[in-house]
Amino acid sequence: MEPQARPGMRVEDGFFLGLVLLVTVAFALLIEPFFVAILWGVIAAILFTPVYHRLLAAFPRRPNTSAAITLVLIVAMVIVPAILLSMALIQEATLFYGRIQSGEIDFAMLFSRLRDNLPDWAVGVLERLGFADFEAARARLNAGIADILRVLAAQAVVIGQGAFSFLIALSVMLYLTFFLLRDGDDLSRRLMNSTPLRLAQREALLKQFVLVIRATIKGSIVVAILQGLIGGLVFWVLGVEGALLWGVLMGFFSLLPAIGTGLVWVPVSIYLFVSGAIVKSIILVLCGLFVIGLVDNLLRPILVGRDTRLPDYVVLISTLGGIELFGFSGVVIGPVIAALFIATWTIVSDMRAPEQSAMVPGDAAESSAGSRPVDTL
Numbered sequence: 001m002e003p004q005a006r007p008g009m010r011v012e013d014g015f016f017l018g019l020v021l022l023v024t025v026a027f028a029l030l031i032e033p034f035f036v037a038i039l040w041g042v043i044a045a046i047l048f049t050p051v052y053h054r055l056l057a058a059f060p061r062r063p064n065t066s067a068a069i070t071l072v073l074i075v076a077m078v079i080v081p082a083i084l085l086s087m088a089l090i091q092e093a094t095l096f097y098g099r100i101q102s103g104e105i106d107f108a109m110l111f112s113r114l115r116d117n118l119p120d121w122a123v124g125v126l127e128r129l130g131f132a133d134f135e136a137a138r139a140r141l142n143a144g145i146a147d148i149l150r151v152l153a154a155q156a157v158v159i160g161q162g163a164f165s166f167l168i169a170l171s172v173m174l175y176l177t178f179f180l181l182r183d184g185d186d187l188s189r190r191l192m193n194s195t196p197l198r199l200a201q202r203e204a205l206l207k208q209f210v211l212v213i214r215a216t217i218k219g220s221i222v223v224a225i226l227q228g229l230i231g232g233l234v235f236w237v238l239g240v241e242g243a244l245l246w247g248v249l250m251g252f253f254s255l256l257p258a259i260g261t262g263l264v265w266v267p268v269s270i271y272l273f274v275s276g277a278i279v280k281s282i283i284l285v286l287c288g289l290f291v292i293g294l295v296d297n298l299l300r301p302i303l304v305g306r307d308t309r310l311p312d313y314v315v316l317i318s319t320l321g322g323i324e325l326f327g328f329s330g331v332v333i334g335p336v337i338a339a340l341f342i343a344t345w346t347i348v349s350d351m352r353a354p355e356q357s358a359m360v361p362g363d364a365a366e367s368s369a370g371s372r373p374v375d376t377l
Helices: 002-058 063-102 107-116 120-128 134-161 163-194 199-238 243-253 262-274 278-304 312-358 362-371
Strands: none
Touching: 002 063, 002 163, 002 199, 002 312, 063 163, 063 243, 163 199, 199 243, 199 262, 199 278, 199 312, 243 262, 262 278
């Protein structure tokens, strides 16, 4: 009877596996409209869990109170400032765009001044690039900047039209964050027990996921905020128009390794030089090199640690790909996927290492065995 029972069990197991996959896909489609809200709820819970644990130690046996206080801190420290900054940014971008349209900012005049101060070989390069005609260059540059600012200005209308959807997503995020803070330890244990992986693999992947989330936020977002803040203050002190706009752009571009904030302060320093503000241009260059640029090199290793830091080229590619696929949330999703990819294949390599060592033929295998003990499971 035993051989006849096995085929039936295989069919049942296969059907149940298919049912599990079907229900999982259906549930994923069900929550897909709130994917971004869920993602940021998980991120907020991971980042503020230490705060919740400290409050829970101060208010023992009152997890609801501790989670609620933590939620209030998240709203006061993160959400409200982010909303106010977005509103101010959109307003300033709209004003800057209006100055370009009105001709108050004349790029043709700036190009003319720049050409007068350039050597002949540099003028030849500009002519080969098609920038000899300053009117055409102004139109081309105006069009490029106008497209960027038009997108920012249009977000005011989008936010107004999608205010209800934004409030719903924000409510879902905060609601989920509350329960993840309160029940996070129990949920993580249940998730670990339900995942069809070996215990060591589950622990390694979960640890890597949490480390990358914290490293991305602390090592990228915090550094970006600091660089944007310092850059905006430098622009404001130098009297550069749109200091808030340039500071936010500098913070955003600082998420990209290698190129980073130089995409903003280098063109602005050239603009100041061409405009005749040579001293301000030199000050901006010095601040860009020795103040803004060093924030990343000094703070990122302290905030992240060298063990959890991804290579710069991986961060650059994964961040750009994440932004392309997921929008602003891709700043976090991209590096997380890249880190989990590296962690998964590291686990595969570690699993295959004993097999590869055992397959070493002849004296090489004996030498390897004599040089170090063989791990046993």
